[in-house]
Amino acid sequence: MKTIKYLAKRAAIAAMMVVAFVLPAKSQISQDTYFNIDWQFNIPLGNDFSSTASGWGMNFEGGYYVTPQMALGAFINYHTNNEYIPRRTLHIGNTALNTDQQHSLFQLPFGMTARYRFDYGMFQPYVGMKLGAEYAKMSSDFYIFENSKNTWGFFASPEVGFMCYPWPGSVGFHAAIYYSIATNQGKLMGYDMNTINSLGFRLGLAF
Amino acid sequence: MKKLIPMLFAALAFFTACEKDPDTDKLDNRYLVFTDHDSNIGFDTLHTYYVPDSILYINSGEKKEYWRSPIAEEIRQAFIQNMNERFTRVDDPLLADVGLQLSYVASTYTFGGYGNYPWWYDYPYYWSPGYWGGYWGGFYYPYLVTYSYSTGSIIAEMLDLDNTTTKKLPILWNAYVSGLLNASGNINVNKAKAGIEQAFEQSPYLNNAGSR
Numbered sequence: 001m002k003t004i005k006y007l008a009k010r011a012a013i014a015a016m017m018v019v020a021f022v023l024p025a026k027s028q029i030s031q032d033t034y035f036n037i038d039w040q041f042n043i044p045l046g047n048d049f050s051s052t053a054s055g056w057g058m059n060f061e062g063g064y065y066v067t068p069q070m071a072l073g074a075f076i077n078y079h080t081n082n083e084y085i086p087r088r089t090l091h092i093g094n095t096a097l098n099t100d101q102q103h104s105l106f107q108l109p110f111g112m113t114a115r116y117r118f119d120y121g122m123f124q125p126y127v128g129m130k131l132g133a134e135y136a137k138m139s140s141d142f143y144i145f146e147n148s149k150n151t152w153g154f155f156a157s158p159e160v161g162f163m164c165y166p167w168p169g170s171v172g173f174h175a176a177i178y179y180s181i182a183t184n185q186g187k188l189m190g191y192d193m194n195t196i197n198s199l200g201f202r203l204g205l206a207f
Numbered sequence: 208m209k210k211l212i213p214m215l216f217a218a219l220a221f222f223t224a225c226e227k228d229p230d231t232d233k234l235d236n237r238y239l240v241f242t243d244h245d246s247n248i249g250f251d252t253l254h255t256y257y258v259p260d261s262i263l264y265i266n267s268g269e270k271k272e273y274w275r276s277p278i279a280e281e282i283r284q285a286f287i288q289n290m291n292e293r294f295t296r297v298d299d300p301l302l303a304d305v306g307l308q309l310s311y312v313a314s315t316y317t318f319g320g321y322g323n324y325p326w327w328y329d330y331p332y333y334w335s336p337g338y339w340g341g342y343w344g345g346f347y348y349p350y351l352v353t354y355s356y357s358t359g360s361i362i363a364e365m366l367d368l369d370n371t372t373t374k375k376l377p378i379l380w381n382a383y384v385s386g387l388l389n390a391s392g393n394i395n396v397n398k399a400k401a402g403i404e405q406a407f408e409q410s411p412y413l414n415n416a417g418s419r
Contacts, residue, residue: 056227076218080227087235089409096409098240102229108222110215135219141229143239143386144357 030207031120034071034163035062036174038204042079042107045197049083049138049188050105056080059202061113061130069117075130076110079198085140090190097189099142107196109134109155109182122165130157134182136196140189153184153196163206172206238402241383242410248367248379254417256294257303257368258287262361263310274311278396283309285400286363289407293416305379306366311394312358359388361399363406380413382406 040057044050056079063073087100111132117124134155139148161176182196262283264274286309290296297303365380384402389395407413 054227058225076222078222078225082227082229084233087237089405091409094246095241095243097242098238098405098409100235100237102231102233104226104229106223106226108219110219135223137223137226139229141231142234145239 031065033062033064034073034115035207036060036163036202036204037207038077038174038176038202040077040079040200040202042081042198042200044081044105045199047105047193047196049191049193050081050103052081052083054079054081056082057107057200059204063113063115068120071115071117073113073115074111075113075132076108078106078108079200080107081105092190101189102141103191104137104139104141105193105196106137106139107134107182107198108136109157109180111155117163122168123162124164125162126160128159128161128176130159130178130180131155134184134196136182136184136186138186138188138191138193140191147189149186149188151184151186151193153182155180155182157181161202165206174202174204174206176202178202236386238384238386238398238405240402240405240409241385242380242406244380244410244412245377248377249415250379250412251415251417253304253367253369253379254295255297255303256290256305256307256365257297257300258283258290258307258309263308265310265312265314267314278394279311281396282311282361282399282403285403289403293407293413295417300368304367304369306368308364308366310362310364312360312362314358357385359392359394360385361387361403363403380410382410 036059038059039055040059041053041055042057043053057077059075059077061073061075061077063071065071081104083103085101085103087098089096089098109130109132111130113128113130115126115128117126119125132155134153136151136153137148138151139146157178157180159176159178161174163172163174165172178198178200180196180198180200184193184196186193261273261275262279264272266272286307287296290307294305300306361382361384363380363382363384364378367377367379382403384399384406387394387399387402
């Protein structure tokens with residue numbers, strides 16, 4: 001008897017979840033638009049200037065659904081990745097500098113975003129693409145000095161994620177995984193940076 | 208559209224300020240050593256050197272001061288020890304191929320007040336070119352110098368005393384050793400000696416001195 005009750009309870013919860021996730025529309029505040037504010041975790045890939053993963057970033061984006069599935073909009077996000085470079089001697093031209101350093105890579109991409117959602121109920125999985133420009137600043141702090149370089153490049157970032165609205169007509173949650181590539185190039189204190197590739201995820205609020 | 212562009216710039220300026228500053232507390236706080244040299248000179252043609260008996264003390268005052276103390280002598284001896292491994296020391300600057308002038312930056316006021324390139328050129332109380340026995344009209348670096356100065360730094364400059372083709376005394380090699388002050392504002396001699404050792408280690412071309 002206990003087993004039947006347990007199974008019935010599990011089935012009821014599963015049914016509720018299925019119904020909740022396929023509920024049609026009216027789940028978010030506005031059916032025609034969306035807005036996300038996210039905390040961001042970023043892992044630089046193949047970059048020897050600053051390759052330590054960090055959570056020092058945020059993402060802001062919003063869009064308008066031109067069809068029930070397809071949205072077009074704009075985004076801006078920022079992220080800083082720091083890396084401690086142990087003491088070494090850098091030979092640059094005729095000069096030599098012996099010091100340790102703190103490298104920073106600050107990325108600020110912005111531009112247009114497109115998103116295709118597979119459902120528009122309570123649970124809205126989607127795929128998206130961001131395209132735009134990226135400002136990135138390479139900087140090296142050593143002793144009491146800082147050396148930095150500003151760079152610009154094109155930015156592209158595919159992502160997959162979902163928005164979940166557990167309370168109809170109210171704020172929801174957003175999660176996404178992204179990959180990004182920016183064509184920024186720069187040289188700083190003997191370090192070359194050719195393109196910035198990153199992998200990361202975002203967690204935040206959906207409106 | 209006219210309003211959009213200023214708004215975009217304002218947004219970029221705002222988000223640029225969101226950059227997280229690096230944690231400089233993680234730096235090892237040992238020292239910074241910068242060296243530069245004239246790549247056109249063959250150090251193998253240089254054999255002898257002369258070093259003055261004291262270190263110039265660059266302070267905020269305009270009066271010429273020299274640093275003479277057991278600490279200053281320890282620092283000077285650290286240079287002498289490294290130079291002796293590469294050159295032959297002589298007692299007369301007129302007989303030397305190169306001269307090594309040493310300075311300690313106790314205050315950066317002088318540099319701010321007199322400009323920083325070439326900051327010694329017009330400064331009347333810096334090492335006098337006449338000190339070196341010739342009729343030199345000043346010093347010059349045959350290469351571009353682009354570093355900053357900070358309090359508690361040691362500067363070493365190697366002068367080409369053999370040169371008779373220029374009116375100004377060429378500086379063939381320079382070393383800047385910084386970050387030497389301890390928490391109480393006094394120079395850490397062990398750090399200074401390690402930094403001086405590093406300056407020679409990262410200048411391997413000096414090892415060729417006297418080989419021809």
